[in-house]
Amino acid sequence: MFVKSLSGRFLLLTIIFVMLAEVLIFVPSVARFREDYLQERLERGQIASLALLATPNDMVEPALEAELLENAGVLNIVLRRDEMRELILSMPMPATVDKDYDLRGASAWTLIHDVFETMIGDGERVIRVIGAPVKGAGLLIEVAMDERPLRAAIIDYGLRILTLSAVISITTAILLFLAVRLFVVRPIDRLVGQIKAYGDAPEDARRIIQPQAGVTELFEAETALQSMQGQLSQSLRQKQRLAALGSAVSKISHDLRNILTTAQLLADRMEVSEDPRVQKSAPKLVNSITRAVNLCENTLSFGKAEESAPVITEFSMKHLLNDIVESELLAVGDVPISITSQVEGDVQMAADQEQIYRVVSNLVRNARQVLESRPEGGKIRLTGAQEPDAWLVTVQDDGPGLPAKALDNLFKPFQGSVRQGGSGLGLAIAAELVNGHGGKLEVLETTPEGTVFRVCLPKDSPS
Ligand SMILES: Nc1ncnc2c1ncn2[C@@H]1O[C@H](COP(=O)(O)OP(=O)(O)OP(=O)(O)O)[C@@H](O)[C@H]1O
Ligand SMILES: [Mg+2]
The missing domain is CATH 1.10.287 (Helix Hairpins)
Structure with missing residues (x-):
């Protein structure tokens, strides 16, 4: 899906972020626009009221008064020159004022609040705006005016800002989208394509x-x-x-x-x-x-x-160990070597009988070969047992322990043999067969007093 692609995400996020930035700009802009608009009305009102200074009693003809007010775009004007003197221009029928806005020292929040009030309202109100006259021409100036043209101007200005924002955000998003495609997406596509091609023939340099x-x-x-x-x-x-x-x-x-x-x-x-x-x-x-x-x-x-994957059958652990002991005893020469086995109770195993036979007899044969190489011979003991989740067979001897070379290369084919005529494969094959059953072949102990190997086969087959 396009939205899930890197360039799609970029396009969408850019539009959202630019819009967000534009909204942050929009709010203070319209507040500022309204303030400027009202300030301008006050200034126009101030200029219109100065016409009164030329008259002896601060009064003008009603027709001229109406024209001055219309030019200034307001309903009436009061310019307080000092404590004593006020210049007033007003309609014959002064309008009733719905709301006063004092621009002197208005905070940013007040201005933002007021602009939204104007935008949300219906524009039917008459408002009075109070401000300070420019160039110190008096103490205070206030004008009354219809809100309608103010509201129309604010909305027109707001719409222009929004249109501009949309154009800017879409242009920025498209430019960023193209840049991301060129500098990031294309190289990544190339990389992925290359990895796939390499995967098809990794031997091809x-x-x-x-x-x-x-x-x-x-x-x-x-x-x-x-x-x-x-x-x-x-x-x-x-x-x-x-x-x-x-x-x-x-x-x-x-x-x-x-x-x-x-x-x-x-x-x-x-x-x-x-x-x-x-x-x-x-x-x-x-x-x-x-x-x-x-x-x-x-x-x-x-x-x-x-x-060869193991072929699982059920058999008695006791019989298996007895068979191994018997056949190994046949191979014992002149040196005194005893081989015994012991299994607690009647343990039934489920495994590849042939393979487990090879594993255990390999361990017994290794021990026998080591014991045969010394005149005093020794003892080999096989023990079978079961735990709730595994079968365990240990092969223990009282020989001299594994030589360093065998220990360093334990279970590595062709590398661990120190016996003359040995190929160093017995333990490697045994370990592999046990692994094939999901089990583990390990050396529990090896000291100058003897060695213990243990075969551990899990009972549960992987599902
Ligand atoms: N019970 C043990 N006590 C002492 N050394 C042992 C014992 N079992 C194995 N070893 C040593 O580990 C070496 C590696 O055994 P492994 O069975 O892998 O090879 P191998 O017996 O030399 O050759 P083969 O491939 O014919 O079995 C043996 O050469 C032997 O020196
Ligand atoms: Mg061996």
Whole structure:
């Protein structure tokens, strides 16, 4: 809508403000006009009355008296020269006066009040105006006159002022409107158009804005936008390169895993070789290949991790933790490691069972791998519980705590591993799977006496 646009608002507000200013000018102007009008009548009356000075007894012929009064535009005149002497010109039938107005020392408010009284009235009154004679020609002068011509003159003057105000306000508004369009609205339109064009293809560096605005504030906005778009385009290009690299890596990992699986089969056969030297090196080869296959698989699953949304089913928390404990116990070697789980009551969870299995077993496997690296081994304890609005699983061990590198790069892919053969993906994938459930994976505690990880999954699904 036009009124809602910047230029529309400007047009409307300018008209309103100029009109308001004109009204403020109008009121004192008409009051002043009336005062001048009456003052002029007094002066004319004074001049007319001076004709009497030329006569011996301050009297003139009635015909001349009527002519003098008519020329002065009044009904009668009284000029008091001093305490003793008055000059009087009057009609044969003096009119009855309806209202007296004394101009001597009248305040601005009185004058404003009186002019409105005249305008509102019907103009049928006879008024007497009292003032001081000019050039000290006497003590006081008063004239009686019809109000009608006064009222007509005031209204005519008022209408002229109003017409002028309207012309001035409309001209000013139109000029301001055009100026605002030229200096503000057009540059803003250009800016908005540019932002839209850039949004369509942010990788196209040619679409970055070139500051042109003449108005300082808009020029600054364009400059800030230019620098932001520059940075955005650059990081977008970088991200695109990384994405391309990522997809290349996952293709390589995929093919490499297949090649390595074949190599694994061949290495397995080498274990049953007759040659003792081959037999001796075979387990090392199998281990290395297994690690390489794991790395490929982890990389591939990380590439896919973001795509798979959790498939929610109901299952028993106790069973899940038992399964994890059992399969991890199978992997425990010669070092003494105990893995136990405990769940209060029969807690039913609603989540993606497969994904939560991977999360918790990743945490348990990390703890087991750390404990296995020292001769005294250790204990791993899984605890399951539920709160009114969340399910909680904690994995606690009495190992040496997270190393600084792992802690600094917690949940960042490929960066936190300190384990030989570790890819640094386990915790990153686990955190991502938990986030996918709207939950949180956190380290509650990590000291040289042990580490506690906690998985917290909210019960209510977002609506
Ligand atoms: N319970 C723990 N106690 C001590 N250190 C831990 C524990 N859990 C993880 N870490 C450390 O954090 C590092 C990162 O773990 P993460 O699971 O992300 O990678 P990784 O185990 O090295 O490799 P993978 O991708 O095969 O899991 C590990 O290398 C390990 O040093
Ligand atoms: Mg791990």
